[in-house]
Amino acid sequence: xxxxxxxxxxxxxxxxxxxxxxxxxxxxxxxxxxxxxxxxxxxxxxxxxxxxxxxxxxxxxxxxxxxxxxxxxxxxxxxxxxxxxxxxxxxxxxxxxxxxxxxxxxxxxxxx
Amino acid sequence: xxxxxxxxxxxxxxxxxxxxxxxxxxxxxxxxxxxxxxxxxxxxxxxxxxxxxxxxxxxxxxxxxxxxxxxxxxxxxxxxxxxxxxxxxxxxxxxxxxxxxxxxxxxxxxxxx
Numbered sequence: 001x002x003x004x005x006x007x008x009x010x011x012x013x014x015x016x017x018x019x020x021x022x023x024x025x026x027x028x029x030x031x032x033x034x035x036x037x038x039x040x041x042x043x044x045x046x047x048x049x050x051x052x053x054x055x056x057x058x059x060x061x062x063x064x065x066x067x068x069x070x071x072x073x074x075x076x077x078x079x080x081x082x083x084x085x086x087x088x089x090x091x092x093x094x095x096x097x098x099x100x101x102x103x104x105x106x107x108x109x110x111x112x
Numbered sequence: 113x114x115x116x117x118x119x120x121x122x123x124x125x126x127x128x129x130x131x132x133x134x135x136x137x138x139x140x141x142x143x144x145x146x147x148x149x150x151x152x153x154x155x156x157x158x159x160x161x162x163x164x165x166x167x168x169x170x171x172x173x174x175x176x177x178x179x180x181x182x183x184x185x186x187x188x189x190x191x192x193x194x195x196x197x198x199x200x201x202x203x204x205x206x207x208x209x210x211x212x213x214x215x216x217x218x219x220x221x222x223x224x225x
Contacts, residue, residue, distance in 0.1 A: 031212065042203060042216035043155070087155065099145070099168070100214055104154035 002026045004103035006088050011109045012078055020073045020106045022088030030093035033100060034062050034073045037085045046086075047073070075108075083110045114138070116217035118204050124223045130192040133220045135204030136185055145214065146179055146189050147203040155203070161187065162209065194224045 003025040012018040024032070031050040035043040049055055049064035049071060061074040075082055085105040092099055117136040125131055137144045146158040159169040161181045169179070176195070181187040191198055201219045 033212075042218050044216070045213045048212050099157060099160055101157065102147075102155040 002090055002092065002101040004088055004090060004101060006086075006103045006106045008104070009107040009109070011111065014078055014080060014110055014112050016078050017074065017076050018078060018108065020075070020086050020088075020108065022071045022073070022103060024069050024071070024088070024090050024103075026069075026090055026092065026101075028093045029066060029090060031091040032062075032064055032071050033089040033091065034060075034071075035087040035089060035102075037087060037105065039084070043087055078110050080110050080112070083108060116204055116206050116215055118202075118217035118220050120220055121218065122221045122223075124225065125194055127195055127224055128193045129224075130190065131194045131198075131222060131224075133189040133202050133204075133222070135187045135189070135217060137187070137204070137206030138215055139185070141206035141208055141215075142184070143207050143209060144181060144187050145205040145207075146187070147205060147216075149201045149203060149219070150199075158189070158202075191222075194222075196224045199223050 006022045033048050034046040036046050037043040047062040049062050052064055052066055054063045059076045064071045085107050087105045088103040089100040119134045143162050145160040147155050148158055149155045158171045159179045160167055164181045177191055179189045201221050203216050203219045205214045205216045207214045
């Protein structure tokens with residue numbers, strides 16, 4: 001099975017940097033994903049890591065350490081519109097198909 | 113491009129009634145997923161299909177839940193009879209086998225009273 005942990009909520013100020021951590025314990029691993037979900041909306045894809053290291057995409061970066069079962073999402077130059085839930089998800093290779101197991105999400109509140 | 117399309121967006125029903133949720137995946141995608149999201153349990157995978165065939169339904173809560181995919185462009189999730197604890201947002205998502213990104217529909221907000 002899969003166990004994915006991330007903080008329930010975080011707060012930050014507009015313009016600041018915030019790091020959202022995710023730890024996982026899984027029987028297998030074939031990639032870690034981050035999704036963003038605004039209230040009342042569908043989750044949308046942010047980033048994907050399968051190898052160790054940092055993936056940068058604009059204001060958002062994601063890091064992975066497979067040996068530590070650890071990832072983080074880094075958001076720079078925070079904007080009010082970044083207030084949302086951020087979901088960490090692990091892909092299970094056991095089934096041979098692209099199924100994702102999600103953490104419960106971290107609710108980020110950005111204040112002025 | 114049209115994304116994953118779900119209907120209804122919102123449904124309020126009485127306990128004991130049958131509920132049918134519908135999904136049209138993105139054209140060309142051959143994997144389809146039904147997820148359920150609640151505050152307590154987060155986003156849980158209920159069932160997924162590949163090439164219209166159910167691959168894993170171990171996440172389906174109980175026999176009251178059933179899902180079908182009669183063709184590549186349509187799937188249903190049925191709850192019969194519905195119970196208040198089924199109240200949740202039900203998301204449908206699709207992807208290509210080899211794709212890295214799962215695309216979600218807007219969700220069906222179900223309230224069972």
